[in-house]
Amino acid sequence: MPLDKRTREQMLAHCGEIHEDDGTDPREFFKASRIHKKDDRKTKQLCRQVAETLDQVLSGEISDDVLRGLRVSGVVPAPDASRLLVTLYADCDPEGFDRDTIEQQLAVRHGQLRYEIAASITRKKTPTLVFNVIGPDCTSNEKSNEVQQ
Known part of the structure; x- marks a missing residue:
């Protein structure tokens, strides 16, 4: 169906203007907000499940005394759900805290934890774990700041 002259002129007048949504597929543009909310909910659910599992395993199911003193402080996606940042708090005396030993034991037990x-x-795929160990000498404000990052 041919366009009348006035409609064609109006359409051509808009072609010279650049808009913020130029070059994007409308189906993807409007679908992104719904998918992001669903992924966000599922990612939070995954982080909670991983935190509960690791806390249970570290509290008694693992036969390593160095790792038994660790508590899960938080699990966040880093940058997405395929890789998770697990923040662990060492529940021990400040004098007995040795970050290098804990990180070595975590590296040895990484496969068992996964x-x-x-x-x-x-x-379908188990996320990769990255550990961040917080010592007992941290105050509660420092601990909450490190968990949020």
Whole structure:
């Protein structure tokens, strides 16, 4: 169906203007907000499940005395749900805290911890874990700031 002259002129007048949504697929533009909310909810659910599983494993199921003194302070996606940042708090005396030993033991037990997480969640792929250990000498404000990052 041919366009009349006035409609064609109006359409051509708009072609010279650049808008913020130029070059994007409208289906993706309007769908992104709904998908982001769903992914955000599922990501939070995954982080909570991982935190509960790790806290349970570290509290008694693991046969390592160095790791038994760790408590899960928080789990956040880093940058997405395929990789999780696990913040652990060392529940011990400040004199007995040795970050290097704890990080070495976490590296040794990394596979076992991922296995336990894979058994407790229903996902096709188990997320990669990155550990951040907080010492007992941190104040509660420092601990909450490190968890939020």
